[in-house]
Amino acid sequence: MGLDFSVVPSYADALFLGVLWTIAITIVSALLSFFGGILFAVIALYGPWMIRLPFRFFAWLFMGTPLLLQLFLIYFGLVELGIDLPAFVAGVIGLGLHFAVYNSELIQTAILAVDKGQMEAARTLGLSRTQALIRVVIPQAVRDVIPPIGNNMIALLKDSALVSVIGVSELTLSAQLAIGRTYRPFEFYAAAAVLYYIINLGMEAVLRRIERRTQLSR
């Protein structure tokens, strides 16, 4: 039996819906990972030790264990504690926190690398340390790590396929459902791959735009 791509168009709607869910979960998780990354970086660098120590443990947990396991833990595990999250929410939390930890590492390094003269100039004008961090140091640190954070966001897009296992009907799960009906795994996985690739191109274009817009502010 040869390949027959003619079955794919009849599942176009389902695949398209899958694309939308993939984009949605990627965007929401990316935003969470971005702002969470900034917050975690500030906590890790400037938080009181009562917060910093548990935070180190939490960061280690998220970096040292498989994302798939984390998703199972959040979706299935938390139910035992009476926290029954919808699959989409569990997926966003898992992906978002996982990548927030990675973004936080980048941002911490960048904060420490911002020229000391920046903090001094801000303090000299009368800004408090917190005001100087928020207005001067952190924006520059974040600007400096936009390219590597962008790479993390591309990785996040690809890893969003993992949330199919907890039942979020994103692109991978949509392809699997179609395969279940048609027994055409190659055709649908290939179609899904092409669609991921297209989303990826779109995302890279957006990231490049953001990078270009921050060019002057260096």
Added chain:
Amino acid sequence: MTEKTPFVDIRHAQKAYGDLEVLKDINLTVSKGEIVAIIGPSGSGKSTLLRAINDLDPLSSGEVLLEGVQVNKTLPHRQYEKHINEMRQHIGMVFQHFNLFPHLTVRENVTMAPKLLKGLSNAEADQLAEEQLAHVGMSERIDYYPSQLSGGQKQRVAIARALAMKPKLMLFDEATSALDPELVEEVNLVMKKLAEEHMTMIIVTHEMDFAASVCDRVIFMDGGVVVEEGPPSVVFQNPTQERTKNFLRKHLAQYAESSK
């Protein structure tokens, strides 16, 4: 004049980094509207003294007073922070390497602190930026980023940024030494203009010509002490201390050579 409280009063300023004593019991007063140059060899403590005035580098002991109010008060952390942030609003500082905020436009560099600390509206802040930038001849570049400016332009914006807080006192730490020679003059002109407007200024500089032509008083520091001070005509033409003479000989020779 003498019975009035001095505008800036530095009393028994002492500072050590470990065993290294960088400032040794410095006493110095500056009156309102006075322009003081601090000169001296590298490592003599000029920057340390200047940065002690706004408590950027806290003294080990001694006091700095501005209009009779102690800047480096010993207070519980929170109260100290509130106090020093308030004091620093009155003390502008200009750095050798400009330290403009690269992620903000020229306008935003100037307005950020006044908006945040004095609650200026956008319209008020824009007006302030226009005024201050016109003052330093940078109106044309108001919506540029620092990366689009020359060194001299950056330093003029940095001066406008400091002036936008309406300080009572301006501190300059080698404001022109990072500049290409042809850009020095435009910054000196701005500083001269401030001098004519009777801004009180303390200027750490390596430019003897500038110190001689603009400043009311020259302070020569070496090894953490004030070796000699007086009007430029005296310090430059008739120094009494051997160390001053040596420094001037070297420095003026160097200067003569570099300007050939």
